[in-house]
Amino acid sequence: MKRGKKSDVRFVALGGGQEVGASCYFLQINDAYILLDCGKSPTGSYFPDFRTILKPPFLECLNQINQIFISHSHFDHIGALRDLTAQCRNAGIYATPITKALLFHILWNLRDRHDVSENRQERDEILADTTVRSIIETGYCREIPLPGYTATFYEAGHIPGAAMVYFQTKDRRILYTGDFSCRASALTSPYILPDTITFDTVIICGLHAKHPHIRRGRDPQSQLAFIKQKLERGYSVHLETVQLTKGWEILHTMNEEMWNNHLPLLPVYIDHSLCLLAEEMERMHIPVRRSWNYVGPPPRGEQAVVIGRFAPSRFIPVKVDFSLHPTYRELADFIEKYNPKTVVLVHTGTADTQSKANCLEMELMTKPSWTGHFIYAETGEIYSL
Numbered sequence: 001m002k003r004g005k006k007s008d009v010r011f012v013a014l015g016g017g018q019e020v021g022a023s024c025y026f027l028q029i030n031d032a033y034i035l036l037d038c039g040k041s042p043t044g045s046y047f048p049d050f051r052t053i054l055k056p057p058f059l060e061c062l063n064q065i066n067q068i069f070i071s072h073s074h075f076d077h078i079g080a081l082r083d084l085t086a087q088c089r090n091a092g093i094y095a096t097p098i099t100k101a102l103l104f105h106i107l108w109n110l111r112d113r114h115d116v117s118e119n120r121q122e123r124d125e126i127l128a129d130t131t132v133r134s135i136i137e138t139g140y141c142r143e144i145p146l147p148g149y150t151a152t153f154y155e156a157g158h159i160p161g162a163a164m165v166y167f168q169t170k171d172r173r174i175l176y177t178g179d180f181s182c183r184a185s186a187l188t189s190p191y192i193l194p195d196t197i198t199f200d201t202v203i204i205c206g207l208h209a210k211h212p213h214i215r216r217g218r219d220p221q222s223q224l225a226f227i228k229q230k231l232e233r234g235y236s237v238h239l240e241t242v243q244l245t246k247g248w249e250i251l252h253t254m255n256e257e258m259w260n261n262h263l264p265l266l267p268v269y270i271d272h273s274l275c276l277l278a279e280e281m282e283r284m285h286i287p288v289r290r291s292w293n294y295v296g297p298p299p300r301g302e303q304a305v306v307i308g309r310f311a312p313s314r315f316i317p318v319k320v321d322f323s324l325h326p327t328y329r330e331l332a333d334f335i336e337k338y339n340p341k342t343v344v345l346v347h348t349g350t351a352d353t354q355s356k357a358n359c360l361e362m363e364l365m366t367k368p369s370w371t372g373h374f375i376y377a378e379t380g381e382i383y384s385l
């Protein structure tokens, strides 16, 4: 960048703009071409669309991407990484050590491999392995010096290993939140930013930005009370979860509650996927399982808890589907607290029936200190920030 010239910052949502799935964002800071996350929809059908950035004034090919920052290891933020690594051969890929460990597990161990040939399996494993090996492990709060800017990871809460990414140039401060949480969960603290941090622009996960009336009925505490009641009456319970990290969270919670005598101590059966994840975390010295945890289906007639996708029909099903994202109120408070000039909302759910899509912006406009503006980033649109 020439001396005295203002930083040139441009942004394109390649997926996960005003929708959830395939979160992947292009950020140009001066001459640096950056990708924030590389997701795919959980079914694999929705892939980031690179057409907007593969033409002037941006790139000729994806090899020109300089850095990729991975915020956390949910599939809608990492699913496309394996395919992209081959195309972004010159990019440095940055993630926290826990995200890196979870990544291999999610990119490879969890893929349904029953219907693919052995050759294909081998190729997929090599690709997943190469992708994960190329990741540069990055701890929290350590400034990474890069040509034209610096980047720093901060704890985002949400799931273990999740990070916000903070970018600085000589005249700009930009925060990408990724998915984050404002409350502690069984496995994470709330997000942690330094007291002195400021930013002029935030690219923020706004899942509940259009849901001012959302209720928090399905939080872990209320589900736990329900599970406790059923177990104390002698029933067996099946804790259904499709998202693996939520399975891990509920397993941790059940183990803690049983250990502290808040729940009857019963055998807990987990499925094979959750077992593989537990092994991966235990290799990193993060304990997951206890002596009353088993792998596989429970024996007939025994009162037990099952965590995973399937359980015998005698088990009472409980959908474990609590939100790890900020509520509308928490989002509004976050934005008011940091008071950035520009709020780029991404990863938003559709507006609920009782509210306007821009209700968050309308609320901020009533605050005397608010002078900023909102961008509801549409996938494929170019924004100068």
Ligand SMILES: [Zn+2]
Pocket (backbone or CB within 6 Å): 072, 074, 158, 179
């Ligand atoms: Zn997530």
